[in-house]
Amino acid sequence: DAGVIQSPRHEVTEMGQEVTLRCKPISGHNSLFWYRQTMMRGLELLIYFNNNVPIDDSGMPEDRFSAKMPNASFSTLKIQPSEPRDSAVYFCASLRDSPYEQYFGPGTRLTVT
Amino acid sequence: AQTVTQSQPEMSVQEAETVTLSCTYDTSESNYYLFWYKQPPSRQMILVIRQEAYKQQNATENRFSVNFQKAAKSFSLKISDSQLGDTAMYFCAFMKLNFGNEKLTFGTGTRLTIIP
Secondary structure, eight states: OOOEEEOOOOEOOOOOOOEEEEEETTTTTOOEEEEEHHHHHHHEEEEEEETTTTEEEEEEEEEEEEEEEEEEEEEEESSSSSOOGEEEEEEEEEEEETEEEEEOOEEEEEEEE | OEEEEOOOOOEEEEOOEEEEOOEEESSOOOSEEEEEEEEEETOOOEEEEEETOOOOOOOEEETEEEEEEETEEEEEEEEEEOOOOOEEEEEEEEEETTTTTOOOOOOOOOOEEEEE
16 A cells, blocks of 8 residues: 655745645545644644545635545645745645544645745 | 643653653543554654553554553553664544544654664
């Protein structure tokens, strides 16, 4: 199994540009999570899906952030327009049922200048 | 809401020694899971060990073991024969079982340094 796949691994963009982060969860996992990690705020849960349906997006910081999961094998997190304070490492993770175990992707390091 | 507390922001230990990282949690649930994750300098989040609350036996994975005290709501991680590669941030996490609405609540982490 290839694990959770994220792309790109690094992204550098200018303020005001649109950024799209991509995630492919582990096959058979029913839940998918997007996290953001910074030194100041630690690890934050942004949004999660179960069976492709968004369950809780209360962690999404503002309307500039949006996430979709059009099918069981793909999800995107979009930031439009991006701002320097969005600079962080963004993780995608998927959750296996019974026994429950959550696996993280390698993360996308986003830098907004 | 559940909370997870890791009271040791930083720890260091000599190589080959044993170290214990503390974690406490607050919940009114009876059916849940607990996890320890390791985040080395590479930033990858790696699942170290899992404990189901209904199991009385403490989980073990090679040099890693837990001391799960359900009544005390305590879940500590013991690393035996510590190695340089164990240097990392360690996060404790809680998950209640909720019929498709499962999510993890993380502690703030403990930075562990193994000294050669």
